[in-house]
Each structure stands twice: as C-alpha cells, then as structure tokens.
Amino acid sequence: SASATRSSLAHASGIAAVTIVGSGIMGAGIAQVSAHHGKDVRLVDLSEENLARGKAAIEGSLKRVLKKEADVDAAVADVMARITFTSSMEEALKGSDLLVEAVYEDPETKRQIFGVAQQYADDECIFATNTSSLSVNSICNGVRPERFGGLHFFNPVPMLKLVEVIKTDETSDATADALREFAAEVGKEPIVCKDTPGFVVNRLLVPYLQSAVDMMERGDASKEDIDKAMKLGAGMPMGPFELLDVIGLDTAALIINSWVRTHGDTFNATPAIDKLVSDGKFGRKNGEGFYKY
Ligand code: CAA
Numbered sequence: 001s002a003s004a005t006r007s008s009l010a011h012a013s014g015i016a017a018v019t020i021v022g023s024g025i026m027g028a029g030i031a032q033v034s035a036h037h038g039k040d041v042r043l044v045d046l047s048e049e050n051l052a053r054g055k056a057a058i059e060g061s062l063k064r065v066l067k068k069e070a071d072v073d074a075a076v077a078d079v080m081a082r083i084t085f086t087s088s089m090e091e092a093l094k095g096s097d098l099l100v101e102a103v104y105e106d107p108e109t110k111r112q113i114f115g116v117a118q119q120y121a122d123d124e125c126i127f128a129t130n131t132s133s134l135s136v137n138s139i140c141n142g143v144r145p146e147r148f149g150g151l152h153f154f155n156p157v158p159m160l161k162l163v164e165v166i167k168t169d170e171t172s173d174a175t176a177d178a179l180r181e182f183a184a185e186v187g188k189e190p191i192v193c194k195d196t197p198g199f200v201v202n203r204l205l206v207p208y209l210q211s212a213v214d215m216m217e218r219g220d221a222s223k224e225d226i227d228k229a230m231k232l233g234a235g236m237p238m239g240p241f242e243l244l245d246v247i248g249l250d251t252a253a254l255i256i257n258s259w260v261r262t263h264g265d266t267f268n269a270t271p272a273i274d275k276l277v278s279d280g281k282f283g284r285k286n287g288e289g290f291y292k293y
Contacts (some may be wrong), residue, residue, distance in 0.1 A: 013181035015097040015126070016040055021089070021113055023054025025248075025285075026130055027102035029157025032058045035082040036065070036158075037186045042084045042092035051085040058083070061158050089113075093120040098182060100151055101139075102130040105254050110139045118143050126175055132202055133255040136195045137168040145170035151179055152199060153188070155247065163188040168195045197263050206255060210270045212240035217272050223290055241290040244273070245283035249290075253277045 016039065020031045023045040031054070035041045045051050062076045069075035086092050093099065099121060101113050114127055121127070128151035129139050136150040150166025163183035167176050176192060183190035193199050198206060212230075216223050227239020236243075244252055253274055259267040276289060283289030 011039075011185065013178045013185055015178060015182045015185070017042070017096045018098045018100060018182075019044060019092045019096040019117075021045075021092075021099065021101045021117075022103035022130075023050050023085075024102065024104070025057070025155060026153060026157065027100075028054040028057045029061070029155070030100055030102055030130065030153055031083055032061055032079070033157055033186045033188070035079045036062070039082065039186065041082055042086060042096065044086055044089055044092045046087060048087070051087065055080075055083075055085055061156070065158055089116050090120045093117060093122075093125065096121060096125055098126045098128065098178075100128050100130055105131060105133055105251070105258070107134050107138060110134070111141050114139065114141070114143045114148075126178055128179060132251075133198065133258050135197075136166050137170070140168060140170075146172040147175050149175055149179055150195065150199070151183070152201075154201065161187075161189045162201065163190045164199045164201065165190050165192045166195050166199055167192060197259055197266065202255065206252075206259075207267070209240045209244055209252070210256065210268065213244075213270050213272050216241075245289035245291055245293075248283045248285050249273050249276050250282045 018034050018039050019042045020027050021044045023043050027043065031041050031043045043051065043054060045054065059076060059080065062079055063072060066072055066075040084092070099117050101110055103109055103113065110129060110131065117127065127144060127148045129136055130152055131139060131150060132152060140148040145168070149168065149171040150164065152164040152166060154160035154162055165176055165179045165183065180190040180192065191200065197203060212226050215221060215226060221229070223241040227241050230236045230239045238246065256267065256270055256273065260269050281288045284293050287293050
C-alpha cells in the first residue's frame, strides 16, 4: 500500500537510491527512514549475521512507527521491500546517488570504506559520513572532496528530527544543498554547520553529560536525582544518565577520549565512564550501564 510511505515519491535532491554502509543502530535507522520515505535503499554490512540483526531492528521499529496503520504487517512489508540487504559494496553501489557510511568510530575503517566505494560508485554519487566525533575532512582524505560531506543523524533515528549537514572547506554548495534536500525528503529537519569537533549538538551535549557524571562523582547529588532534576526542571525528555545509557557508554567513551586526544584544551576525560566500559557495562544495548535494564 502507498499509505505506509509518508512523502510523495519526489526526489528533488537528485537522490533516489541510497547505499548505507553499516547495519548497526545508526545505519539501520537511516535505512529505515530512507525506505519509509520512498528511497531505494541498499544496506551493506560484512556478515549475514550483522545484516539479520539490522533487519530485525528495522522491522521492530517500523512496527512501532506504523502501529496505527490498518494492516501493520503489510505496511511494514511495503517499506521492507525497498531495502536490499547485501555484503557486496559493488552490488550496493550500482546506480546509487548517495553513500552514507555509518560504521563504528574508527577513522581508518571509514577511510578504507570510502576507498573501496570510490572503485564502484558512479562519479556523481555523493559520499557522506555519519560520524559523530571525527573530522569529516580527515575521513574524506581527498576522495571526491567536492562531493563529500557529513550527514549526522541522531539516535533513535526514527524519532529525532534533526540532521546535521557538515560542510568541509571543500564540500561544494551543490553537495550541501543535495544533502539538505535529502534529509528533508526522509522527514528530517536539516541544519548546516562547519567541520568542527562535535559539530553543533555533541559540542554542547557531551560537556553537559560529562558535567552530570562529575557532579555525581563529587557526591553533589545521586544520578537518580540529577536525572529527575533535568527532566522536571529543564524539560529534557531523558536525564543525562538515562541518555548516556541510550547513546552507549562505549560510544560515549570513544567520542570523549578521541576529543581528549585531539582537543585536550576543550574536552576533559571522564574516568567514571571509562570504568563502566572496562567493566563491560555499555548501557541499554547490553543490559547495564549507569542503570540496569
Ligand atoms: N523506533 C520507533 N518508535 C520509537 C522508538 C524507536 N526506536 N523509540 C520510541 N519510539 C516511539 C514509539 O511510538 C513509542 O511508543 P511505543 O512504545 O508505544 O511504541 C513512543 O516513541 C514513546 O517512546 P517511549 O515511551 O519509549 O519514551 P519517550 O516518550 O521518552 O520517547 C525518545 C523516547 C524519543 C527516545 C525520547 O526519550 C528522547 O527524545 N530522548 C532523548 C534522545 C536524545 O537526546 N538522543 C540524542 C542522543 S545523542 C546522539 O545521537 C548523537 C551522538 O552522536 C552520540
């Protein structure tokens, strides 16, 4: 049924087919909203196991998003039919207008992916990274720099409206415009920003989360009371500890520690988060972080 697809099938961005590399939380979410809004989606990961996990996550989330449809299963199937799951970059990039890389935050892995993609993608294909913490320019590394930018979604992707479009010094206006247009077509509100650490949201949000952890460590208040305070006193949907558990403490630690290395004047370490990570407590994704799930 056409009803499950919210937008008209217009592709003013020039982007009808999108390849997403990485079927984790972010990649699956980006694939989901793209397919939901009529894009031809190819989701790439290394193993069948990863792809199956991504597929299950998309189906589960679509069931929630489409729960008011008369025939939920049919509406979900309609969106799923627009997603191809594959481990072949060559197959995934055939006729693709946009590549969104959404693998874990390792610069060398990301650069390798774009190096491989460069062999298979059409010349016109735009390359974008969903990095949260790395410099977009360092990931680009000279690969089609005018047609390379950041396209940063927020977790959970189906719920959060924002997309940061990151322009490096070399990203062309036409590329930034197409990325903005694409974000709008998949139901999001884009903003444009420069390639600075944390872009806009994380540059402001991460120091706030770190301050909350420091506050608890000093014994100023309990984590429960800090969470309650920010929800009821500042209108946040989640308190800082609840949010850290959603982001994933492993991911938070990776982000923070990479900034401590590259921008130590601006960002401090958070040993309490590192300790939880070394104890294997990653947050909601594995059942325990600051809280138990
Ligand atoms: N998929 C589909 N639907 C979802 C969903 C998902 N993953 N999560 C929530 N929903 C929808 C459902 O309709 C759900 O209703 P059902 O449970 O009946 O399905 C409804 O939202 C309400 O959800 P909840 O009752 O679970 O909780 P909520 O009202 O608090 O909303 C939330 C959940 C949208 C996540 C909200 O709490 C929120 O916005 N939290 C803050 C998230 C945030 O700040 N994220 C940014 C993280 S930083 C980041 O991503 C950047 C980075 O680089 C690290």
